[in-house]
Amino acid sequence: MSRIGKLPVSLPQGVDISVKDNVVKVKGPKGELQQKVDPDIEVSVEGGVVTVKRPTDQPRHRSMHGLYRALIHNMVVGVSEGFQTKQELVGVGYRVEAAGQTLKFSLGYSHDIYLQLPAEVTAEVPQVKKGANPILILKSADKQLLGMVAAKVRSFRKPEPYKGKGIKFEGEVLRRKAGKTAAAK
Numbered sequence: 001m002s003r004i005g006k007l008p009v010s011l012p013q014g015v016d017i018s019v020k021d022n023v024v025k026v027k028g029p030k031g032e033l034q035q036k037v038d039p040d041i042e043v044s045v046e047g048g049v050v051t052v053k054r055p056t057d058q059p060r061h062r063s064m065h066g067l068y069r070a071l072i073h074n075m076v077v078g079v080s081e082g083f084q085t086k087q088e089l090v091g092v093g094y095r096v097e098a099a100g101q102t103l104k105f106s107l108g109y110s111h112d113i114y115l116q117l118p119a120e121v122t123a124e125v126p127q128v129k130k131g132a133n134p135i136l137i138l139k140s141a142d143k144q145l146l147g148m149v150a151a152k153v154r155s156f157r158k159p160e161p162y163k164g165k166g167i168k169f170e171g172e173v174l175r176r177k178a179g180k181t182a183a184a185k
Helices: 059-080 143-155
Strands: 016-020 023-028 031-036 042-046 049-053 083-090 095-099 102-106 113-116 122-124 135-140 166-169
Touching: 016 042, 023 059, 031 059, 049 059, 059 143, 083 143, 135 143, 143 166
Parallel strands: none
Antiparallel strands: 016 023, 023 031, 042 049, 083 135, 083 166, 095 102, 102 113, 122 135
8 A cells, every 4th residue: 555645635724625527626725726637546535534545556556546645735735835945046146036927037147037937926035135145935836836937947057066156945955076176296
């Protein structure tokens, strides 16, 4: 039995869930999400608890069992609490500005980079102390979409291993390399 798949998903106050034609819809204070579920997997809702069951122990069914339970759990957490990522811009002159759904990055290139955010994702750039690195906070109810947007932002300037300059997730530990050493005389 899947250790993840067999765990029930409890619904917090204010979250409604419906299952119809292999589509699970979750509605809560932070938004509404839906996920198509494989026809072999059975999703049932009883008394504020969602359970996911599989028909057999075939490897295909076993892998989908834990997957769909995790996706449903992420949808419930997303519409009730929401998800957020924090990214830090490390480098001299690296800046980000948020204007509505558009982000403007200055990352040391000859031009600025503009990114149009999806409607489900919001961005904020808090003021930081002088000399501190700028921070970009992305928030959304959809964990998968949030991760894709954060990966896109990071791809503009990945952290390099020598000085650590680039866009990194807050708390991320980078593997640093030693630079060239002076030749011995």
